[in-house]
Amino acid sequence: MDTTICPWCQTEIVWDEELGPEEECPYCHNELKGYRTLNIALGSDEELEEEDEPEEEDLGIWEEDDESHLNAIRRLEAFGAVGGDLLAYESGVEKILDHQEEVPECPHCREYMMYAGSRSLGPDYIPVVPEGLKAPLLKQAAKLNVYVCTACFHVGSFLSEEDRNALIRAVSQD
Template identity: 65%
Template sequence: MESTICPWCQTEIVWDEELGAEEQCPYCHNELKGYRTLNIQLGDEEEFEDEADGDEEEADYWEEGDTHLDAIRRVESFVAGGGDLLAYESGVEKVLDGQDEVPECPHCREYMLHAGQQEISGGSFEPVVPKGMQSPLLSGTLKLNVYVCSACFSVSRFLAEEERNTFIRTVSEKA
């Protein structure tokens, strides 16, 4: 009988000679033949700083349209202008505590503050009639809840609760 020690779980594995060795450990299910090592070089701090500087230059172009970084800069400019960041954060928490709905920002995943409602009238909204239906999904005057992200300051709009219920009824009954 042939035996092997798993490099991952340090268990001795005894193989049947007829079946031969397997590619995975039967205990931890890790790959036995592809055991990989990680080499960490210890050296001068100056070498690491040089490498880190190169990484920062490459990272500048990684996500050029990153709105989250822009938001951080905006908040930093608020603090640099004499603003109190702690007061801002506690104010945001108070507003969020009073909200019934707290959506996440689609850009940075922070919570959004309910800033108000927007009314869209028939002149600024042109509804379409989907295939298989006789009437549009939304019609007339609509109310949208407007939310502002507390971190990146992006704005999102969602149907107000009355319009959501009307939308659900329309889709349920006419589809």
């Protein structure tokens, strides 16, 4: 007899070797095979070290993302090293994020971004009317919500809710 632990309900499932392994947990009825289950083989330390090393084809764009995320972490650690309180910073960030209507993810490091304010496109923005439309996509006075990443401090902006709706109305005109 062999034993399996359901990854969903953490229940021990005993199955008979003649019948084979269960495909579904008899307790919570979640699948035990397929894309939802992660099987981890425990072996010697040498085998595990070999498996941890990524192959060259597995690197690429993700390596760049990991590096930018690591740089962001280093910046925060440096803040702690010069007398800053990282726990206080994280606590303050959570309080701010809890009160935001939108919490976008940073396109660089995928951490959450804090709302920092808004700005308008300004007088140097010249709206155009695309062919087939009666009005420009954005008004000259369109507002942008400005966000700052809590880890890498990237600054990004998104259209305000009102101007998003105006853009949708402008594009959907007949």
